[in-house]
Structure formats: C-alpha cells, structure tokens
Amino acid sequence: MTQNHTLKCDFIGGAVNHRLLYGGGRGQDLPKAVGMKAGKTPHMIDATAGLGRDAFLLASLGAQVTLIERSDVMHALLQDGLNAARDAGGLHAEIASRMTLFHGDAIDLLPSMNPEVVLVDPMHPARQKSALVKADLRAIRDIVGTDDDQLSLIQTALATASKRVVLKWPAKAAPLAGLKPCSHQIIGKSVRFDVFMT
C-alpha cells in the first residue's frame, strides 16, 4: 500500500469549514439519520472515523462523538487535525472538545463502549466510473485498502448499539450481502444513510 502524504485532516479551512459555516444544521441528512432532533442529542460513536468529517459535523451540532480509527496513518492525521483545531481556539476548539479519538479496531472496542448510536462509513465498493470517486477517498483507499470485514463491523454495531446504527453507503449501491433490511433510508445525491433501529 502506498502512503499519500498530500492527505490532510483539516477542520479549520476548506470543505469542512465551509460546511460548518453554510451547512443546513440538523436538517442535513447525516444528523437526521443519527436521530439528532431539537432537544435530542444522543451520544454517538463514529466507528470508522477516517478524516473525521462526519464526526466534526455532528460535534458542530452539539453531539459528543467518540471516534474510532484503526489505521495508524489515518489515526495520526486525525490526531494532528484535532490538535490544530484545539490550538485554533474559539468555535473550532469548542467543537474538537466534544470529539474523543480512540486508536483501534471498532469490532474489538464497541462491545465495551455501550454505545447508543453507531455510525459506520466503511470504504465503499469500487465504482465503475472511478473518476467519480473523490480524490480524498481515493487517497484514503491507498492508505487503508478495502475494508473487507465491513459486514462483521456492522453486525457488531447492531449487537451493541442501544438505539440505532447508521450505515453510510453509496446512494445507488445494492445493500451489503448478508445484512438484514434496514428500518428506513435517507437517500441523498451520492450517498444514502441506511438506518437500523435496534
């Protein structure tokens, strides 16, 4: 596997900050999928933290988020990004203070964490039109490869979450073979959220 040194976890500039400033609050698909409503902010575990973008969005809306990342490289990038956000002070530091990062495999860690809500966003199946896959996602794939144990991760999440499991998946992809049907879906332009009430 090649390491891509251009990949950066940046919570302060670029797309993440743009979404922070101009995103649609709790009306966005992800917060809706994890059950964030006015007055309702369950504790979340992001079992596949990656660059922390989904976790940062949820934390920016007030959620306490535990992030789990097993790749050494991705974990180090995330730690750097969180440190920079804390050093920046103000709103970014406040959001980062709601994010707790763990290094390890969520399949091993989830059972002892008693989660309420688990978000799972594994590396998605390769698309035929690979140009459509965003550059960052391609770079993450170069680092972590494909997550071949994603069914096992989701089954672990389903067995441990007391409220719901949310699977982020390409909008038009078939459901993962072997997985029970979800309770409902929130379908966006390129990704959908399959919600499993537990």
Ligand SMILES: C[S@@+](CC[C@H](N)C(=O)[O-])C[C@H]1O[C@@H](n2cnc3c(N)ncnc32)[C@H](O)[C@@H]1O
């Ligand atoms: C598609 S990326 C997630 C992107 C993330 N949602 C974001 O907003 O940046 C998938 C990440 O999950 C991690 N991952 C996959 N399976 C995991 C597991 N069982 N435990 C911990 N991390 C896992 C991979 O190493 C990779 O960094």
